Amino acid sequence: MNTIPLHVFVLFLFLVTTISLTPPPTLSLSTSPPPPPRRSLPLVAPIRKDNTTLRYTLSVYLKIPPQRLDLLLHLGGRFFWVDCYRNYYSSPTYRHIHCNSSVCYPFDAVGCGYCSGPPPSPTCSNDSCLYSPENPLILKVGLEDALVDALGLPSTDGSSAGRVEVVPNFLFSCARPDLLAEFPNGTSGLAALGFSNASLPVQVAKARSLPRCFALCLSGSRSAAGVTFVGTVGPYNFLPGIDLSKNLSYTPILLNPHGDTFVVYAPKPTAEYYVNVTAIKVNGKAVPLNATLLAIDQKSGHGGTIISTLVPYTTLQTSIYGAVARAFAREASTAFNLTATQPVKPFGLCYSARHVNVARAGPAVPAIDLVMHGQDAVWRLFGANSMVRIQRNGTDAWCLGLVDGGAEFRAAILIGGHQMEDNLLQFDLGKMRLGFSSSVLVRGTTCANFNFTTGNHA
Ligand SMILES: *[C@@H]1O[C@H](CO)[C@@H](O)[C@H](O)[C@H]1NC(C)=O
Ligand SMILES: *[C@@H]1O[C@H](CO)[C@@H](O)[C@H](O)[C@H]1NC(C)=O
Ligand SMILES: *[C@@H]1O[C@H](CO)[C@@H](O)[C@H](O)[C@H]1NC(C)=O
Ligand SMILES: *[C@@H]1O[C@H](CO)[C@@H](O)[C@H](O)[C@H]1NC(C)=O
Ligand SMILES: *[C@@H]1O[C@H](CO)[C@@H](O)[C@H](O)[C@H]1NC(C)=O
Ligand SMILES: *[C@@H]1O[C@H](CO)[C@@H](O)[C@H](O)[C@H]1NC(C)=O
Ligand SMILES: *[C@@H]1O[C@H](CO)[C@@H](O)[C@H](O)[C@H]1NC(C)=O
Ligand SMILES: *[C@@H]1O[C@H](CO)[C@@H](O)[C@H](O)[C@H]1NC(C)=O
Ligand SMILES: *[C@@H]1O[C@H](CO)[C@@H](O)[C@H](O)[C@H]1NC(C)=O
Ligand SMILES: *[C@@H]1O[C@H](CO)[C@@H](O)[C@H](O)[C@H]1NC(C)=O
Ligand SMILES: *[C@@H]1O[C@H](CO)[C@@H](O)[C@H](O)[C@H]1NC(C)=O
Secondary structure: OOOOOOOOOOOOOOOEOOOOOOOOOOOOOOOOOOOOOOOOOOEEEEEEEOOOOOOEEEEEEEOOOOEEEEEEEEOOOOOOEEEOOOOOOOOOOOEEOEOOOOOOHHHOOOEEEOOOOOOOEOOEOOOEEEEOOEEOOOOEEOOEEEEEEEEEEEEEOOOEEEEEEEEEEEEEEEEOHHHHOOOOOOOOEEEEOOOOOOOHHHHHHHHHOOOOEEEEEOOOOOOOOEEEEEOOOOOOEEOOOEEOOOOOEEEEOEOOOOOOOOOOOOOOOOOOOEEOOOEEEEOOEEOOOOHHHHOOOOOOOOOOEEEOOOOOOEEEOHHHHHHHHHHHHHHHHHHHOOOEEOOOOOOOOEEEHHHOOEEOOEEOOOOEEEEOOOOOOEEEEOHHHHEEEEEEOOEEEEEEOEEEOOOOOOOOEEEOHHHHOOEEEEEEOOOOEEEEEEEHHHHOOOHHHOEOOOOOOO
């Protein structure tokens, strides 16, 4: 189990920095394609779940001609990074970024690099903007050149995928292959969707004059892909013709001023998305919780609720985990006549599958409500999202899919992958609000039901 490390590490970077006081020039490339038309189509990308790590990968294209890359999806990541060493980065369209460029420091660069050895290469250049790519799963950071190159993603009319469109001058950081430790097999970098100028939704919105809004629909299936929509508030049409941009509940997106994990970007807030969970209910009954933990401590940055694609299961601070698990066991017993069986790690509360009925929204168990800022903004977890089926060694059980993160856990709650699957989440960075659907299984579709068969509408 890889939880996010507790401590905040300040990285001391001894760098020659050259921040120019003259107005920064805009980046201009001689080989860049003509600017996109005023009304561009939004883009989509498939998201797959890795069977071994239970983490998610996003597929994109990079370089010209487009080359497919699978990257670890990090909802709270600041910027993309790609291994430029293992398969020596080669592309006719890449460029370094001068340190005086307007996309260097405002886009989270940490310094300016010089390289003694000719010949110049993707990882060796003078006056080159430097980034500090992080592996968010283990305590590891690098210090590498930033590059821009052509990013490719399929366009969409909201109903199916069109041809691959190029986003020129997409900014990312190089990284060494050892930064890929514990990443899903076959990945070669990290895809960042967090709150920053360099994240995918913000770069795409800027390049294509689209709304700063993206949606995430993680598939509950190990074999069929889910989808992210980038640069659109909707429609998000899923077979058989269900628009999941309708009927969302909304809650403000919060930012944490002091929650950076390794490299500290203060005074910028962290790139992770927080929401204001104010209460948890089990079978409609409020669970007694320590309210102090549920709020972000403005001094230490601890506490609060993060939405994270890096943890497979929602992870709760010990006291919250205990209170929710006790309430769940009580309601399962009294209202659903379920008796707990031997638990299976990493879970602490399991039921024999023989005694659990399964309906459209998963096993019939007490619903868990995450109550946001108001009583009408409730993210309801039905059995498909609250329970995990464990079938091995003669055991067949449904386990409560929540994990105890320890007493010193840096957040009160990390809402993890399993709880997001087959839910549509819309991150509107213009309005700074999260739209959430609760289980789309109830509405007769799944996140694997987006039609990725290529049409010709781009
Ligand atoms: C930025 O740096 C480049 C290369 O060093 C130089 O050609 C350009 O004049 C600089 N621009 C400004 C505004 O300093
Ligand atoms: C960087 O500049 C130094 C000093 O001018 C030079 O020796 C070196 O070759 C340059 N490196 C690259 C990659 O151009
Ligand atoms: C990763 O993929 C390679 C090649 O596809 C395979 O040989 C290897 O066994 C895989 N490793 C794991 C841990 O799945
Ligand atoms: C984005 O860049 C602008 C300047 O271009 C800067 O004012 C702003 O603080 C940056 N935002 C973030 C989240 O880094
Ligand atoms: C993952 O496992 C499922 C069955 O559990 C299988 O259908 C699917 O093909 C596997 N995916 C990969 C990429 O191995
Ligand atoms: C959408 O929400 C409205 C009111 O909340 C409800 O009446 C309607 O049935 C919902 N539609 C769907 C398709 O869920
Ligand atoms: C609630 O949590 C805060 C922060 O961890 C702690 O200081 C306080 O003692 C807790 N209160 C109770 C009643 O446990
Ligand atoms: C509760 O479940 C037990 C077996 O798990 C069964 O024998 C009993 O009849 C059930 N009671 C009710 C009221 O359904
Ligand atoms: C979270 O919600 C509670 C209850 O509505 C409110 O008192 C509090 O100010 C909210 N916190 C933030 C940071 O919006
Ligand atoms: C399955 O059971 C055997 C014997 O009880 C045990 O040695 C083995 O570790 C178990 N495997 C798993 C995956 O739990
Ligand atoms: C998926 O989209 C393609 C291209 O737009 C279309 O030809 C096909 O009929 C769609 N499939 C379904 C099941 O609607």
